[in-house]
Amino acid sequence: xxxFHRSNRAAVAGGVFTFILLRLRAVAAVxxxxxxxxxxxxxxxxxxxxxxxxxxxxxxxxxxxxxxxKLAEEGLTFTRAYTNYAFCAPSRNSFMSGRLPDTxxxxxxxxxxxxxxxxxxxxxxxxxxxxxxxxTAVAGKVYxxxxxxxxxxxxxxxxxxxxxxxxxxxxxKEHDCVGETSKTVCAxxxxxxxxxxxxxxxxxxxxEACIRALRDASEQASPxxxxxxxxxxxxxxxxxxxxxxxxxxxxxxxxxxxFPKETPREAFSNHGxxxxxxxxxxxxYQGDLTNLYRRxxxxxxxxxxxxxxxxxxxxxxxxxxxxxxxxxxSDHGYSLGEMSMWTKMTNFENALRVPLIARxxxxxxxxxxxxxxLAELVDLYPTLTALAGLPTPRxxxxxxxGTSLWSVFMNPANISVKKSALAQxxxxxxRNPNQVREALPRNEIExxxxxxxxxxxxxxxxxxxxxxxxxxxxNKVVARELYDHHGDxxxxxxxxxxxxxxxxxxxxxxTVRLMHRWLLNRIRVIPxxxxxxxPVTIRGPRxxxxxxxxxxxxxxxxxxx
Numbered sequence: 001x002x003x004f005h006r007s008n009r010a011a012v013a014g015g016v017f018t019f020i021l022l023r024l025r026a027v028a029a030v031x032x033x034x035x036x037x038x039x040x041x042x043x044x045x046x047x048x049x050x051x052x053x054x055x056x057x058x059x060x061x062x063x064x065x066x067x068x069x070k071l072a073e074e075g076l077t078f079t080r081a082y083t084n085y086a087f088c089a090p091s092r093n094s095f096m097s098g099r100l101p102d103t104x105x106x107x108x109x110x111x112x113x114x115x116x117x118x119x120x121x122x123x124x125x126x127x128x129x130x131x132x133x134x135x136t137a138v139a140g141k142v143y144x145x146x147x148x149x150x151x152x153x154x155x156x157x158x159x160x161x162x163x164x165x166x167x168x169x170x171x172x173k174e175h176d177c178v179g180e181t182s183k184t185v186c187a188x189x190x191x192x193x194x195x196x197x198x199x200x201x202x203x204x205x206x207x208e209a210c211i212r213a214l215r216d217a218s219e220q221a222s223p224x225x226x227x228x229x230x231x232x233x234x235x236x237x238x239x240x241x242x243x244x245x246x247x248x249x250x251x252x253x254x255x256x257x258x259f260p261k262e263t264p265r266e267a268f269s270n271h272g273x274x275x276x277x278x279x280x281x282x283x284x285y286q287g288d289l290t291n292l293y294r295r296x297x298x299x300x301x302x303x304x305x306x307x308x309x310x311x312x313x314x315x316x317x318x319x320x321x322x323x324x325x326x327x328x329x330s331d332h333g334y335s336l337g338e339m340s341m342w343t344k345m346t347n348f349e350n351a352l353r354v355p356l357i358a359r360x361x362x363x364x365x366x367x368x369x370x371x372x373x374l375a376e377l378v379d380l381y382p383t384l385t386a387l388a389g390l391p392t393p394r395x396x397x398x399x400x401x402g403t404s405l406w407s408v409f410m411n412p413a414n415i416s417v418k419k420s421a422l423a424q425x426x427x428x429x430x431r432n433p434n435q436v437r438e439a440l441p442r443n444e445i446e447x448x449x450x451x452x453x454x455x456x457x458x459x460x461x462x463x464x465x466x467x468x469x470x471x472x473x474x475n476k477v478v479a480r481e482l483y484d485h486h487g488d489x490x491x492x493x494x495x496x497x498x499x500x501x502x503x504x505x506x507x508x509x510x511t512v513r514l515m516h517r518w519l520l521n522r523i524r525v526i527p528x529x530x531x532x533x534x535p536v537t538i539r540g541p542r543x544x545x546x547x548x549x550x551x552x553x554x555x556x557x558x559x560x561x
Contacts, residue, residue, distance in 0.1 A: 041325060041388045043225040043327070044326045045126075045227045045327050045384075046228050046311070046328040048330050049141060049231050050330065050331070051330035052336075052354070056068070057357065058079065058490040060491045063299075064246045064247075067306065068308055071326065072357050075360065075368075076357070076371060079370050080421070081355070083095075083330075084424070085107070086333065086347070086423065090106045092144045093106040094106070094377065095381070096142070096152075097119055097124050098378060098380075099401050100401045102424070105118050107426040108426070108441065109147070112147040123396075125156075125380065126225050127155050130156065132391075134223050134224060135158050136156060136225045137226050138156070138213075139161070139163075139209035139213055140203075140230060140231065141231055179241070187239065189241055202231050204307070206228070210311050210314075214315055232300040233303075235343075243299040244299045251294050253291070253337075254290070254338045255494035256494050256499045260500065260501065262500070265434045266462040266478060267348070269344075269346045270434050270436060271345045271436050290336075293342075294337065297334070324361075325360050325388065327356075327359075328355065329355060329356045330355060331377075333351050333354055335351055338493055345436050360387050360409055363387070363409040371408050373408050374419070374455070379403050379405050380402065382404035385404075386404045387406060387409065415455075422452055425448070426440060426449075427449070428445065428446060429446055429447070433478070443468075446467070447462055449462040450472070450523055458483045459480075460480065464478060472523065477516075480504075482505075483500070
């Protein structure tokens with residue numbers, strides 16, 4: 001008996017030990033599985049203000065952009081990426097919330113998507129990461145200044161934002177300019193004062209704040225989402241003189257210097273942000289001042305490139321190059337005298353096309369590639385969440401407008417994921433349709449131009465606006481535009497097609513009809529749950545076909561419009 005009891009106790013003890021061991025192994029396996037499934041991919045989100053694709057990566061050799069070009073060599077370059085609104089605040093409210101401007105109700109410098117009854121319950125792009133365990137921080141101008149207030153802190157960011165943008169003008173005025181100058185252009189010698197904070201330009205301070213944010217984030221146990229927003233090449237073009245010295249004294253002139261006579265006045269913008277430049281619908285070309293401003297712009301682009309390079313170097317030094325998504329883009333494009341137009345605030349290609357470069361080291365098929373997919377900035381939200389391995393925003397109740405371009409990183413030649421890119425612009429006067437206003441109240445909008453870019457064509461329709469319901473009057477089309485972009489190249493900014501409005505060409509009637517129907521289908525995104533793409537195939541001016549049958553729901557919605 002004693003021996004039996006001893007053996008029984010030993011058996012029981014052995015069983016308990018085995019159970020505990022198995023239990024510990026199971027717990028360890030679950031913990032390991034959790035570690036594997038836990039997001040560990042960081043995001044560095046770089047935004048430059050007013051940056052059109054005047055970069056070496058896009059075949060443009062006017063400036064000096066080695067750092068951004070290197071990023072493109074290691075990532076995926078989108079040659080046909082577009083903003084959804086060619087104006088700072090509406091664009092940033094859009095891509096930072098993942099909603100189109102008609103959903104955010106932001107068409108000006110007054111409103112923001114966080115207003116009660118609009119998007120106060122939405123999760124913004126950085127907030128979506130923050131709510132899923134990410135450390136989020138921002139330096140500079142990622143959101144537009146105070147739209148939403150305080151860069152949407154604390155909803156979007158884990159720590160207080162660093163925002164140098166608000167003091168931009170006062171800071172710039174402290175510097176003495178050298179060489180040919182104006183209120184818009186200033187080359188300064190900062191080589192001896194760069195370490196003096198009071199003498200630094202805002203983008204220098206933003207750059208250093210971005211690097212500090214990366215260092216702080218690298219010490220966190222959680223992955224990070226860091227936003228870094230540079231102010232240049234937005235005016236005034238006040239940059240260190242060395243970036244002017246890298247450029248030739250004379251740059252190529254715009255090839256199309258006059259605004260086309262057959263293009264409706266609604267298409268033009270009289271936005272005059274450049275000192276001393278007299279331009280308009282029928283203004284005479286000003287060669288010397290045009291050259292000064294084009295040269296200053298590209299000097300500012302080179303300056304942005306230098307700051308981007310220093311941030312990327314810091315990311316690599318911290319050991320996070322291989323586990324971080326790096327995205328570089330802009331809030332909209334820019335015109336530099338082409339067709340007598342400057343800056344933004346139009347629905348033309350130059351104002352809408354933006355650089356978009358994404359380096360995702362673990363998506364090996366995308367490294368060093370270009371893609372012609374029609375991308376919109378509103379697509380950034382679902383694309384970044386997918387690349388980081390997070391749940392889809394819609395599965396979490398975020399009814400965003402964008403399309404995930406994750407599959408394009410698997411196969412950059414796959415452009416079928418997107419059929420079109422949509423943008424719009426609001427104007428205050430039917431009587432003076434070339435007039436634009438930055439602070440245009442919602443209830444004073446009289447005209448809204450929607451533009452749709454597909455593989456070949458850009459179609460724009462200007463609608464009267466219902467001020468009370470804040471919607472376009474679909475049966476009141478004021479003007480139409482149709483431009484042929486067949487043969488465009490990534491380095492082109494003088495688009496021959498933009499100089500010829502084909503909307504009234506009798507041979508284009510079928511194309512205009514189909515593009516208008518497609519446009520109406522795209523602007524049905526109010527409410528967003530109804531958003532779809534119109535399955536229209538457009539081959540050219542003499543062969544226009546609709547090869548697919550629309551769903552009953554889509555046909556019913558179109559009849560309602």
